[in-house]
Amino acid sequence: MALIRFCLLLLLSLPALAAEPRANPSPQDSARTLELENQPVFVFQAEQAGLTPEQRLQRTLQRIRGLDDEDLKQTVRYQPLADPRLRGMALSINGKPLLTILDGDLDPGDQLTLEQAAARVQARLNGLRQAALEQRSPEQIATSTLLALLASALFVAALALIARIRSASRRRLARQPIGRLPWLSGRFDVVRFLRAAECQLVDITALLSALVAGYVWLSYTLSRFPATRPLGRKLGQSFWQLLSTIVDDILSALPGLATVAVIFLLTRLANRALTLLFGAVERGQLDLPGLHAETVGATRRLAAVVLWLFALIVAYPYLPGAGSDAFKGVSVFFGLMVTLGSAGLMNHAMSGLVLIYARAFRPGDYVRIGEVEGTVSELSTLSTKLITGQGYEITIPNAVTVGGRVSNYSRHHATAGAMIATRVTIGYDTPWRQVEALLELAARRTPGIDPACPPQVRKLALQDFYIEYELQAKALPDAQTPQLRDALHGQILDAFNEFDVQIMSPHFVEQPATQVVVPPARWREPPAGQ
Numbered sequence: 001m002a003l004i005r006f007c008l009l010l011l012l013s014l015p016a017l018a019a020e021p022r023a024n025p026s027p028q029d030s031a032r033t034l035e036l037e038n039q040p041v042f043v044f045q046a047e048q049a050g051l052t053p054e055q056r057l058q059r060t061l062q063r064i065r066g067l068d069d070e071d072l073k074q075t076v077r078y079q080p081l082a083d084p085r086l087r088g089m090a091l092s093i094n095g096k097p098l099l100t101i102l103d104g105d106l107d108p109g110d111q112l113t114l115e116q117a118a119a120r121v122q123a124r125l126n127g128l129r130q131a132a133l134e135q136r137s138p139e140q141i142a143t144s145t146l147l148a149l150l151a152s153a154l155f156v157a158a159l160a161l162i163a164r165i166r167s168a169s170r171r172r173l174a175r176q177p178i179g180r181l182p183w184l185s186g187r188f189d190v191v192r193f194l195r196a197a198e199c200q201l202v203d204i205t206a207l208l209s210a211l212v213a214g215y216v217w218l219s220y221t222l223s224r225f226p227a228t229r230p231l232g233r234k235l236g237q238s239f240w241q242l243l244s245t246i247v248d249d250i251l252s253a254l255p256g257l258a259t260v261a262v263i264f265l266l267t268r269l270a271n272r273a274l275t276l277l278f279g280a281v282e283r284g285q286l287d288l289p290g291l292h293a294e295t296v297g298a299t300r301r302l303a304a305v306v307l308w309l310f311a312l313i314v315a316y317p318y319l320p321g322a323g324s325d326a327f328k329g330v331s332v333f334f335g336l337m338v339t340l341g342s343a344g345l346m347n348h349a350m351s352g353l354v355l356i357y358a359r360a361f362r363p364g365d366y367v368r369i370g371e372v373e374g375t376v377s378e379l380s381t382l383s384t385k386l387i388t389g390q391g392y393e394i395t396i397p398n399a400v401t402v403g404g405r406v407s408n409y410s411r412h413h414a415t416a417g418a419m420i421a422t423r424v425t426i427g428y429d430t431p432w433r434q435v436e437a438l439l440e441l442a443a444r445r446t447p448g449i450d451p452a453c454p455p456q457v458r459k460l461a462l463q464d465f466y467i468e469y470e471l472q473a474k475a476l477p478d479a480q481t482p483q484l485r486d487a488l489h490g491q492i493l494d495a496f497n498e499f500d501v502q503i504m505s506p507h508f509v510e511q512p513a514t515q516v517v518v519p520p521a522r523w524r525e526p527p528a529g530q
Contacts, residue, residue: 031054031057032044032045032053032054032057033057034057034060034061034099036064036125036128039124039128039230041121041124041125041128042099042101042105042121042124043105044056044057044105045104045105045106045107046102046103046104046105047104048086048100048102056099056100060098060099063096063097063098063099064098066096067093067096070094071093071094071096072129072132072133073094073133074093074094075093075126075129076091076092076093076098076122076125076126076129077091077092077093077122078090078091078092078101078118078119078121078122079092081100086102087102087103087114088100088101088102088103088105088114089101089114089115089117089118091118091121091122091125093125093129098125099121101114101117101118101121105117131229141225144224144225145224147224148220148221148224148225151217151220151221151224152217152221154217155213155214155217158210158213159210159213162206162209162210162213163206165206166202166203166205166206169202170199170202173195173198173199173202176195215235215239216239218232218235219232219235219236219239220232220236222235223236249320253320256318256319256320257318257320259315259318260315260318260319263311263314263315263318264311264315266311267307267308267310267311270307271304271307271308274300274303274304274307275300275304278299278300278303360406360408361376361379361406361408361410362376362379363376363377363378363379364376364410365408365409365410366408366409366410366480366481366482367386367406367407367408367409367410368406368407368409369384369386369396369400369401369404369405369406369407370396370400370404370405372386372388372394372396373386373388373389374386374387374388374389374392374394375387377393382397382398383395383396383397383398384396384398384401389482409481410481418474418475418477418479418481419472419473419474419475420449420472420473420474420475420481420484420485420488421470421471421472421473422470422471422485422488422489422492423460423468423469423470423471424439424468424469424471424492424503425463425466425467425468425469425505426466426467426469426501426503426504426505427465427466427467427502427504427505427506427516428465428466428467428516428517428518429516429517429518430501430502430518431518431522431523431524431525431528432459432467432469433523433524433525433528434499434501434524434525434526434527434528435457435467435469435501436457436469436528437526437527437528437529438492438495438496438499438501438527439455439457439469439471439492439495440454440455440457440471441495441527442471442488442491442492442494442495443455443471443473443488443491445491445494445495446473446484446487446488446491447487448475448476448479448483448484448487449473449474449475449476449479449484449488450473450474450475450476453473453474455471455472455473455474456471456472456473457469457470457471457472458470458472465505465506465507465508466505466506471488471492473488495527499525499526499527
């Protein structure tokens with residue numbers, strides 16, 4: 001039979017930098033590395049008897065190829081060189097020389113003596129020798145094969161178990177009744193979306209479990225055979241190193257997480273206390289200077305936001321990975337979003353605060369904002385919503401509201417009461433006293449007008465073709481402005497029709513045939529008094 005080689009030929013894939021193999025070598029050092037069975041053993045650095053490090057490496061490989069079965073059964077030994085002129089150690093097996101380690105081969109950074117370096121190389125060569133013997137032993141090969149087959153059977157059983165658990169989990173999710181959220185009915189079924197997400201999570205968990213089981217099986221199987229044992233051990237070391245890193249990170253993060261939990265617990269208690277305090281003010285059980293029923297809700301939300309932001313700032317240094325590049329990237333991303341998109345948003349938000357704390361109006365008030373008139377249905381941070389008399393919902397940005405004029409018809413002085421006003425334009429041929437009397441009569445006839453407060457009529461403008469009159473009357477506390485104005489207009493029409501007074505704003509394109517004046521005899525026509 002052919003001789004069993006002590007190890008495979010040199011593979012220059014895992015070189016080193018010195019006598020002790022290391023990662024990331026230079027190309028020059030790679031050519032000087034003795035590597036057997038995919039394992040770096042020794043790096044030649046010094047010349048010996050005119051031989052370069054590369055020539056010493058080739059001589060060592062020739063000696064290894066010349067070993068036979070009997071040599072492999074002996075232990076690798078080392079002893080000082082017989083030549084007193086050289087300071088080094090000679091390694092041999094069964095009396096046959098293998099290689100020498102010179103003082104110039106050592107790297108000062110390793111801080112090893114010649115005896116320590118020789119002992120490490122001896123241990124590596126003996127391990128490789130034992131692996132070669134195991135690879136040749138039929139009993140060892142049979143045992144390794146049986147163990148690999150058993151590991152494969154366990155791997156298949158694990159895959160079957162993972163698939164069965166996955167199927168059972170999906171069936172259980174499918175059997176659970178799907179409810180609906182009434183406030184989202186007809187818009188988006190969150191429960192169905194969450195159910196689909198749960199199924200996807202089950203599939204991802206099963207896939208990850210199968211990958212972990214496959215990784216463990218592959219690492220164990222490869223480590224059973226000498227030829228693939230280095231790769232198997234490397235996979236196993238990587239796996240356990242990953243687990244060790246994860247566990248170490250979790251344990252290291254526990255004190256910080258405990259600190260974060262305490263901070264947020266105290267913040268939650270403080271927020272609960274503020275909620276109770278503002279709730280008492282809102283219900284009228286407590287009176288605090290500067291807080292009103294209209295502003296207490298916004299003040300509560302602002303206080304909660306400030307409190308939680310402060311807690312987040314305090315807790316941020318204790319969060320795991322707070323100083324990592326990922327957190328820095330997220331911070332830059334959100335900072336950029338706020339910088340680019342917050343100008344208009346903050347304008348509307350600050351305008352909303354102005355409206356809330358100025359108490360210009362509140363939900364339920366009947367107001368006029370610019371050209372829009374209606375009942376306030378919502379006053380939010382960014383916009384105000386009005387319900388018009390036609391039933392339309394109008395949304396007005398808060399910045400627009402603050403920049404214009406707001407007329408609140410539901411607010412009035414405590415003694416004056418709410419006032420309602422309307423205007424008419426009548427030609428100069430109608431006595432102004434009669435117009436005033438007609439408007440006052442219409443106001444007194446209108447249900448919802450306070451009879452204790454006499455209506456007032458003002459002549460606002462003397463236009464080219466007509467006079468503009470304004471009627472002001474006080475409404476009763478329970479009167480609704482839109483309905484009251486409608487009733488008042490109806491009474492004005494009835495009163496003018498009753499006394500044969502035409503409601504029309506005349507316009508002339510040429511000089512009238514007769515002068516448009518009211519003679520003194522008609523100045524006090526009914527219902528005007530004498």
